[in-house]
Amino acid sequence: MTPVPTSATGTADCSPPRGTKSIRESWAQRRFNLPEVWKLTRGAGVTVAIVDSGVDVTHPQLSKMARSLIDLTGTGGGDCIGHGTGVAGIIGGSEIKGVPFAGVAPEAELISIKHTDKDVGEAGRLAHAILRAVRLGADVINVSVKAYDQPDLKKVVDYALAQDVVIVAAAGNVSKDDGTSTPAYPAAYPGVISVGSANPDGTRASSSSTTTPVSVLAPGVDITSTSPGSAYAEGLEGTSFAAPYVAGVAALVRARHPGLDHLAVQRRIRLTAGGGAGVGTGSGMINPLLAVSAILPSETVAIAPDEAAPLPADAIPRIPVEDSRGTAVAAWVALVSLSLAVLAVLTRLVTPLGRRRGWRPARIESGG
Template sequence: MISGKLVAATVALAVATPLPTGWAGRTADCSPPRGTMSIGESWAQRRLNLPEVWRLTRGSGVKVAIVDSGVDTTHPQLTKVRRRIDLTDTGAGDCVGHGTAVAGIIVGTENRGVPFAGVAPEATLISIKQTNEENGEVRLLAHGILRAVQLGADVINVSVRAPDRPELKAVVAYALAQDVVVVAAAGNVTKDDGTSAPAYPAAYPGVLSVGAAGPDDARAESSSTATPVSVLAPGVGVTSTSPGRAYRENLEGTSFAAPYVTGVVALVRARHPALDQSAVRRRIRLTADGGAGTGTGAGMINPLLAVSAILPSESVAIAPDEPVPLPAEAILPAPVEDARAVAIATWIALVSTVAAILAVLVRVVIPLGRRRGWRPGRVGSGG
């Protein structure tokens, strides 16, 4: 449990940290990768079986924040973006394409004829732009996470690999203390990197760290093993939205695996609103399909189980309450036997019986006596 003093210090540190210089007035080089207008169904859509999950929940009422490169809200499937914050002073649009793809995986709404939709299409999105380039600034990332908490986010997606910095660690701890689920990419291994170092904030305790998996549910070769991984999600051959009302296919990396988990978190928080952030993380790990090897954690996420499984640990068995005893006046005492009344009733019953017998005799004997003239009857001999 995080103390109140630490929470206060966290906020003070993050707010007091000056924004990086050189951002104000910077001209944005807005040239996102060109997308395509025609796409096929990706293996990730089939693997996660989202239509079955949507029978139970679609993430309604949950606020999701992404701290990324902005979002192109002109895309027809990104109608759930409710607020855009720009920390770069370059405009809230997405000139990289990264944030738009992340947003689509989380909250992309269904569109007839398009074989793609986000994991939680009825969740609402807050876009916090912290970079206008491939690589962002750690202090802006920390400010973005803080701003997401202040705006009431239920889950924050960080598809960014950053170094360990005190302000970043502090603001993540603050988010967790405010019951916010933090989901982060575990990082990628590239040919330039060689052996990778842990990625932050994914490596911080309490963060849902996400590795990338391929169609065989195995860890992708590009997914880092240096960062502790909580679960895997589709991170190879991924399809999502792109600026310019387009789409991109064959996306790869933990950056695109993390939003799948963020979407599942939104579904769980909508279906089980009483669970705190720790219980939500635990549920997602326990319902995953099982990992095998370093960097796989609990294995591939299972959205249907995550929202529908009954976990005994979440419902503590409680013995039924003892029945409340009735008040003394509610139970009437047995009446005391009245001997005189019993005797009178007995005599009345006896007299009534005798009277009934006499009445029968009168009806039978008197007519018979009249017919005989009241003479005694004769008894015949036995011979």
């Protein structure tokens, strides 16, 4: 693999967009009813790597990431554009009482791997960031960036999948200039969960790419999430913010079903999604509750077949029990009957002879 630079000259100006302190409950929070999902799992024990623009860990819902910032740009681990902070919040922002927003998997461990400090990135450094995530033990990697196909990126993605890592990536957005789009990588690589953007009614958002093969849809219009400066951003749009919803669900599935490999996790997410119709929708909108709770026949543990039920009592005719006493009596009766018959025959033969001899004893004639 061609060496990938691990640092770059940063920019002096770091001016993330200003957010708001007051937010309403978003449609995505209402649709997924996450408190019901959290009764089963909150993602504890699963590590999710966020390959993005860094994270502002001063945000109270992301403070747990304070020691989990990896910087590959040489500009520090903070977030100068707010993108990575928003992605991190959707995946695993902690709950705060009174705040109508929290991440999909609030107890998952989050790692930020900063590969850019702008709204664009370099593919070589992106590949290095994914490799770093694998070596740090990530169970799930979220890549909310669009890159072009190139050998190093493909090799690293294949390596991550071989290490049983779930990779979730944004399918990309349609260009606002001419309405066209090109395939987004790593989303377009086999084995990666490619995420399209959905409207509140579950249909594909017009801005979501139809060029990249899509696995599932997730909320990607009018999104609310964390923002730098302990604030929140509303009205976010794009597959960049749809992908982290799926990464959060992948974390929940891995926590609830630790024996599943990355392919089984992806299959579970796809089979429990619904409403997909038309190009660019894949299996449809994700369903976190079903993803963690559905019973899929192919995943059930093989169980030895039940013992066959005993045959009914009358299934086979009974064999009469032999009566030894009755048999003996019958034999004696038969023997006496036979003896009497023989005696009768002999009487008929002997009586005439006796009369002729005057009942004198018989005599054996001697030969001369």
